[in-house]
Amino acid sequence: MIENNIIYASGNDPEMIKAFEKAQQTFKYFWRELNWEFRRIVPALDLACVKIAFMQEVSREEPIVEYMWINDIGFDGDTVTGTLINDPDLLTNVKNGDFIDVPLGQVSDWLFASNGKTYGGFTIQLMRSRMLPEELKEHDEAWGLDFGDYNDIEVVSGQKGHPENLVEHPMSVNMKDKLIDFLKQYPQEISHKDESGYTLLHRETVAGNRTSVEVLLQSGADVHTRTHSGKTALDFARQLEWEHLIPLLENN
The missing domain is CATH 1.25.40.20 (Ankyrin repeat-containing domain)
Structure with a gap:
């Protein structure tokens, strides 16, 4: 499901902007988990991906912005790298499969899942909070993941029982x-x-x-x-x- 999940957000949506900011502030936990995943003999993550804000200037109009996912993530403390896994709807300056190299400030969300349970996903959880019950059910079934309570987003595994993991x-x-x-x-x-x-x-x-x-x-x-x-x-x-x-x- 994630390959087709493109999100557009208005700059006038303060809750979405807060979700972007939270994702950037906590990205370090995503990278810490992925850093250890690279060393595991048996993988523990079902998926690990990052949503990036892609922009393109078009004549004198406001830039076109699309929020799309990348995987195969790398991070050096400054720059996030990966491979685009979406087909852009409007942009022509990137395409599915492109290698992406952007500053951390262009990250708008991150998500990893282990044993079917998700961590992060701040923009996704905001959208879930705005869905009707039937829409929420369909959304979660389409992803095939346990998103839990959109009011209680965890960023590390075992966070509730072992807060020291933070x-x-x-x-x-x-x-x-x-x-x-x-x-x-x-x-x-x-x-x-x-x-x-x-x-x-x-x-x-x-x-x-x-x-x-x-x-x-x-x-x-x-x-x-x-x-x-x-x-x-x-x-x-x-x-x-x-x-x-x-x-x-x-x-x-």
Whole structure:
């Protein structure tokens, strides 16, 4: 169902604008979950996708805007990448299957689902709140997912029973010993930079993994190392408002 779900929102719709803002503020949790999904042997997510605001200037008129979904998501702390999975209705500057590279500010929603239960989906939940009971039933059946209560949107798995998951992903804690062993076996990985100048410390900070960051710092990771764009791990922690990481990085 998601491939055909295109949403148009008026700039005069304050509730929709708030949904966009909430999606951007919480996108870091989406990325944290996806970051761990990439490392799982057995996948835990049914889907993971991001809705982007696409725009096109047309003569002197106001820009055309369409909100469409991408998957195969990447994120470096600044830029969201992925593949467009919608056919544009009006736009001619993008097409289904295009590689997309946009700043976080163009994100209008995100959604992941595990065991049929959804997380995020702020614009979807707003639309659900405006549906009649029969429309709501048809919508949820079409998606085949449990959207739960549109007044109580969760952003991380186990959030209600384990609110500490908002601070630390369980896998970050559980994988601590394996990370320690990995760094002992391959100490060069502590200072290794990828093609964009990111170290493991940068990547784990962007993903909000406190335990992983602690292990890297204890193993000698340099907090002053900068990416090719000039950013330290602390810069990303502040930018993404990972409050549990900022003191760690400031004091090293």
